[in-house]
Amino acid sequence: GKPLVEVRNLKKHFPVKKGLLDKDKAAIQAVNGVSFTIAEGETFGLVGESGCGKSTTGRVVMNLLPPSSGSIYFDGQEISGLNDTQLRSVRKNFQMVFQDPYASLNPRMKVKELISEPLIIHKYDKVSIEKRVNELLDIVGLNTSYADRYPHEFSGGQRQRIGVARALALNPKLIIADEPVSALDVSIQSQILNLLQDLQEDLGLTYLFISHDLSVMEHISDRLGVMYLGEIVELADKDIIYDHPKHPYTQALLSSIPIPDPTVKRDRIILKGDIPSPANPPNGCRFHTRCPYAMEKCKTEKPELREVADGQLVACHLYE
Numbered sequence: 119g120k121p122l123v124e125v126r127n128l129k130k131h132f133p134v135k136k137g138l139l140d141k142d143k144a145a146i147q148a149v150n151g152v153s154f155t156i157a158e159g160e161t162f163g164l165v166g167e168s169g170c171g172k173s174t175t176g177r178v179v180m181n182l183l184p185p186s187s188g189s190i191y192f193d194g195q196e197i198s199g200l201n202d203t204q205l206r207s208v209r210k211n212f213q214m215v216f217q218d219p220y221a222s223l224n225p226r227m228k229v230k231e232l233i234s235e236p237l238i239i240h241k242y243d244k245v246s247i248e249k250r251v252n253e254l255l256d257i258v259g260l261n262t263s264y265a266d267r268y269p270h271e272f273s274g275g276q277r278q279r280i281g282v283a284r285a286l287a288l289n290p291k292l293i294i295a296d297e298p299v300s301a302l303d304v305s306i307q308s309q310i311l312n313l314l315q316d317l318q319e320d321l322g323l324t325y326l327f328i329s330h331d332l333s334v335m336e337h338i339s340d341r342l343g344v345m346y347l348g349e350i351v352e353l354a355d356k357d358i359i360y361d362h363p364k365h366p367y368t369q370a371l372l373s374s375i376p377i378p379d380p381t382v383k384r385d386r387i388i389l390k391g392d393i394p395s396p397a398n399p400p401n402g403c404r405f406h407t408r409c410p411y412a413m414e415k416c417k418t419e420k421p422e423l424r425e426v427a428d429g430q431l432v433a434c435h436l437y438e
């Protein structure tokens with residue numbers, strides 16, 4: 119499909135207090151030059167350990183945070199420089215589903231109030247609101263009699279269904295889902311993932327899906343970007359990443375997933391050291407302090423993300 123979202127060289131640096139660090143690095147480089155496109159109807163995943171910048175990327179794309187630099191195009195229109203009024207009209211096209219339905223749903227609001235809030239803001243009339251709330255409850259698999267109950271009366275999975283119904287209220291094109299199943303029991307996770315997949319098919323939705331969980335990503339994504347310290351180090355179709363990971367960091371991440379087939383042997387790659395601080399990232403390749411293959415040039419020369427095989431982009435000097 120055609121690209122619905124295009125992110126170009128996106129940076130988000132958070133300034134830190136002077137004096138803590140040397141002058142030219144006085145910022146947390148949470149997102150440091152990230153580029154990707156999401157085709158209409160696909161699920162693009164951003165995967166990486168906590169603190170790698172994937173949530174910040176989602177928030178900047180969602181316009182909850184302004185970028186430090188770079189561009190975001192939605193349906194061909196640049197949205198990164200829009201003022202509030204201009205933003206309001208495009209805003210309803212993208213919605214967010216959050217990790218923790220417990221925290222993101224106001225406990226004092228009834229389900230019907232939670233779901234109808236975006237409709238009221240966009241001035242729907244009373245009759246169409248009631249109709250829409252019932253419709254939304256139905257499409258996320260909840261009984262319409264739940265409309266008058268409060269969030270605490272529901273299980274975690276049901277609450278996430280309420281969160282999804284609320285996100286769908288205004289018929290968005292893009293859903294940014296940040297760890298939407300991480301707070302749920304594993305048995306419930308696949309129900310919610312299946313719901314999201316069914317909704318995608320029925321409503322033609324496009325997803326930016328953010329998760330640290332490689333099993334979740336294998337289930338849901340079409341394409342994946344692997345992030346390390348604010349940068350995408352590998353980007354390709356899901357199957358290519360899982361079957362033939364090329365970046366040493368991707369290889370290490372994937373080596374930690376248990377394989378159900380006991381006859382297949384895969385050595386777990388244990389990385390040395392901790393993730394460096396994004397306020398003071400290593401020069402050259404940001405992964406060089408932990409990479410088992412690091413060479414001299416990795417300490418000084420930054421590898422560019424480039425296509426090293428059909429549709430597979432990797433940022434690593436090993437493939438030059």
Ligand code: SF4
Nearest residue numbers: 403406409416434435
């Ligand atoms: Fe490792 Fe060097 Fe490749 Fe970075 S560029 S991942 S340090 S081999």
Ligand code: MG
Nearest residue numbers: 168169172173
């Ligand atoms: Mg996060």
